[in-house]
Amino acid sequence: MLFQKRHTIPAHTEELTLPMKIMTIYAHPADTITNCGGALARHADAGDDIVAVILTHGGRIHPNKYAEEMRKDNPDPAIAAAGLQDIVDNKKDELRRAAEIIGIGTVVTLDHDDILNVLQEPMVAELAEVIAEHAPDIVICDYPKNPVSADSSHTIATMTALAAIQQAGQFLAHLDGQKEINVRQVFFTGLSVHNTDALSAYGMRNDMSVDITPVVGRKIAAMDGFVSQGYDGVFARKLVEANNGEAGRAAGVNFAEPYTRYRGETHELFPLTEQAKVTDPLTRHVSYSQINLRADYPVS
Numbered sequence: 001m002l003f004q005k006r007h008t009i010p011a012h013t014e015e016l017t018l019p020m021k022i023m024t025i026y027a028h029p030a031d032t033i034t035n036c037g038g039a040l041a042r043h044a045d046a047g048d049d050i051v052a053v054i055l056t057h058g059g060r061i062h063p064n065k066y067a068e069e070m071r072k073d074n075p076d077p078a079i080a081a082a083g084l085q086d087i088v089d090n091k092k093d094e095l096r097r098a099a100e101i102i103g104i105g106t107v108v109t110l111d112h113d114d115i116l117n118v119l120q121e122p123m124v125a126e127l128a129e130v131i132a133e134h135a136p137d138i139v140i141c142d143y144p145k146n147p148v149s150a151d152s153s154h155t156i157a158t159m160t161a162l163a164a165i166q167q168a169g170q171f172l173a174h175l176d177g178q179k180e181i182n183v184r185q186v187f188f189t190g191l192s193v194h195n196t197d198a199l200s201a202y203g204m205r206n207d208m209s210v211d212i213t214p215v216v217g218r219k220i221a222a223m224d225g226f227v228s229q230g231y232d233g234v235f236a237r238k239l240v241e242a243n244n245g246e247a248g249r250a251a252g253v254n255f256a257e258p259y260t261r262y263r264g265e266t267h268e269l270f271p272l273t274e275q276a277k278v279t280d281p282l283t284r285h286v287s288y289s290q291i292n293l294r295a296d297y298p299v300s
């Protein structure tokens with residue numbers, strides 16, 4: 001019997017070239033570090049390119065340095081009188097230092113006001129251009145929670161990111177002067193559940209973790225830079241200890257960052273990770289509890 005191919009569809013599989021290009025898209029300056037700073041540090045160490053895109057200037061969110069000063073009986077006028085631009089400039093300095101510690105090569109700040117309640121078409125178009133310029137293989141952004149919640153700026157940031165990814169994927173060279181850019185995968189951060197398997201709560205869960213144990217000190221050091229919003233010192237240690245510590249417990253390592261994959265993955269064979277091959281269920285709860293974070297990385 002003769003099978004004849006009627007149509008041959010030419011494969012358009014541009015080989016992914018190394019290094020991998022990773023783009024983070026978040027609402028506020030510190031979000032990149034708190035959510036995925038550890039995984040980014042590991043990718044930076046592996047030689048991958050990282051671009052951090054921050055949609056808003058973050059001038060109003062977590063204004064601790066200024067608002068706490070104004071609560072005092074005799075506030076320091078130099079701090080209490082800071083205008084929006086002073087606050088924003090200081091946040092950018094903090095972000096720049098944190099990016100350097102982590103190994104983020106490029107920081108793109110779009111400087112929109114951080115009152116961000118609804119999806120804005122111009123911001124989607126602007127972000128699509130940024131995506132086209134950098135052509136990331138992977139995008140990391142917040143898990144989009146309920147858009148009616150007070151957390152909505154993070155949700156709007158991800159709605160903007162997904163819309164911009166779609167727009168960049170639809171660019172046509174002869175119409176837009178720019179060929180299409182295909183982002184290969186999106187990883188969501190910040191889904192605050194740590195169910196350990198697909199059956200544990202019959203609900204939403206993170207389905208992937210990155211072991212950040214080797215770089216946990218760098219994540220803390222990067223967070224120590226965000227002094228103006230009180231993310232340095234004890235909070236940096238609390239967040240990493242509690243949040244990445246619990247994510248690590250669920251993942252079977254000392255410290256982890258949890259992720260949710262946007263798209264399903266296709267493999268040629270059933271995947272089994274290196275970590276799954278080497279982990280010892282009998283003793284892993286002891287081995288993932290060895291690091292005394294506050295002793296190893298004391299508040300300076």
Ligand SMILES: [Zn+2]
Pocket residue numbers: 027028031154
């Ligand atoms: Zn934020």
